[in-house]
Amino acid sequence: MKRMFAFTLILGIASCGTIGIGSNHETMIYNNSSDTISASSDSGIFKIKPDTHLRIQSNNGIAISNLNENCPQPIVTRRPNGPAIFFDIFPGIIFGIVPIAIDAITNNLYRMPKSYTYSCVE
Secondary structure, rough: OHHOOOHHHHHEEEEEEEOOOOOOOOEEEEOOOOOOOEEEOOOEEEEOOOEEEEEEEOEEEEEEEEOOOOOOOOOOEOOOOOOHHHHHHHHHHHHHOHHHHHHHHHOOEEEEEEEEEEEOOO
């Protein structure tokens, strides 16, 4: 029984992107411009009015568009989840590829930024 508990505990620690550290898939988008912008993500297309903000869920990225052609049309991209990758490798090496595979399947090897401010000054 103790071995099973220890095995479960170590496996849980080793796949920390999913269980321990987690991954941030939500981004707060601040519209710091005078135009209404559209934010397109995995969860849909959202309109954000000037001088407001909206929390958007996305696993892969957020494309921001503006009808004003003089303004930028950025894409908010995800970044590697460094702490999760580190712990998948360094106690996770004991279990081989299992910890990194769990985090990859659950899409927790990457994270979105916590916030993004869109600005367009004319």
